[in-house]
Amino acid sequence: MDFFGIPPQALFGQLLLGLINGAFYAMLSLGLAVIFGMLNIINFTHGAQYMMGAFAAYFLLQYTGLGYWWALLVAPIVVGITGMVIERLMLRHLYKLDHLYGLLLTFGLALIIQGLFQNEFGSSGLPYRIPPELTGGQNLGFMFLPNYRAWVVVVSLAICLATWFVIERTKLGSYLRAATENPALVQAFGINVPRMITLTYGAGVALAAFAGVLAAPIYQVSPLMGSNLIIIVFAVVVIGGMGSIMGAIVTGFGLGLIEGLTKVFYPQASATVIFVIMAIVLLIKPAGLFGRAR
């Protein structure tokens, strides 16, 4: 049984790869959307923070013996705290300025962090093993599904939906949404908005670090793993639009799948298809598919 002359193993294999990539696009663009909403800053350090999450997992294993499952918990907290320090010391001074200043500062920070890691660890990747519970895979008949990849798709989807739920359906989320619209008024109601902004940045960064830990066994742990990914993620964010949480999730997974399909049917375009879509979206709907014009 073929689909347009494509063997099903190849088709589903690429769709799975697309779904995995999409899971990372979704988690990272979600963090960017949350941060942009509250801080008005386009967090270019996001890729470096994703990389720091993977390195945190590596260090935890090397120096403390804490394995993958602990890393999933500890790395986001540690990297999230570094994010909160950055927010308190640097980003806080930029909120009243144009987006551009935040973008430049976080871009500079990303280059510094990447440079430091590259200086220490070179550019080649460090290996990180798949945890023993998730090695192997399932033969589904039409394709072979590695357990770890299935896990990544499931857990990232769960994290994305949980984030959506917190923001859209809880009291805390109503504070966040309100403060995104009018922080001064929310603060005048008695809510400590500056602290909420710090915690939001920490949470967005922690989300990137969590994605970094998930990525460590798939891609190698390397100083440049974030910079390769973040450019695509920014295209995803532009396509989805900055305003919407669900938009970030849907666009992330959707574009991963489109990229996977492109690899099957027209591999030459697979590296550029997202940017082509971005250009078209910018021309037709500049605020993005799910974005609200600001």
Next chain:
Amino acid sequence: MPEPLLKVAGLNAFYGESHVLHGVDLEVRSGELVTLIGRNGAGKTTTLKSIVGMIADRRGSITLEGRELVDLASHRIARLGLAFCPEERGIFASLDVEENLMLPPEIAVGGMGLDDIFRLFPNLKERLKSQGTKLSGGEQQMLAIARILRTGARLLLLDEPTEGLAPVIIEQIGAAIGELKAKGFTILLVEQNFRFAAEVADRFYVMEHGRIVDEIGIADLDQRRSDIEAYLGV
């Protein structure tokens, strides 16, 4: 005479380089309804925003029950027992009516219960699941007032609650404000609509060019009507 609930003395406020308030002095006693009147740009809204801490650059003294507020961040000020209803109403588009209503945290016991609030503003009860900004202007104003009644704040700062509303709605808002006063709320009101203010206020302060230039008690209102018309330029 007891110490006033709110006392503002020598208040100066700045927006960047521009000096907006030039030494405002006013007092609001517990249970009173005091109205700030004056032309556009006289500094009425800035006075309210300075009291709640939304103007970062403010100097002088603002005390609530003797406690100095002028150096506090706005979320700390709110927690001491005052609540602000802004001129633009500040209804959040990404929140439904219920979320808007429940947004301000309770800062003290003794806030109004939802049943009392819905009795005051019955329209809101039917629209709880609507998007906040889908309400009519009058309903948004009711929502903006309703949400600060829950919190337990005793001092309400209301900035032009009648602006842009139809007469029948203004009447409803006026009745609600009268009821709040009867319930013992202390209210500092900013109003351009003098006829509305005259029906609810105990006392008036007149603002001009960032200063209080006159104070008029409700008893002197009839004698002073021509002065007031001159102040407001009507």
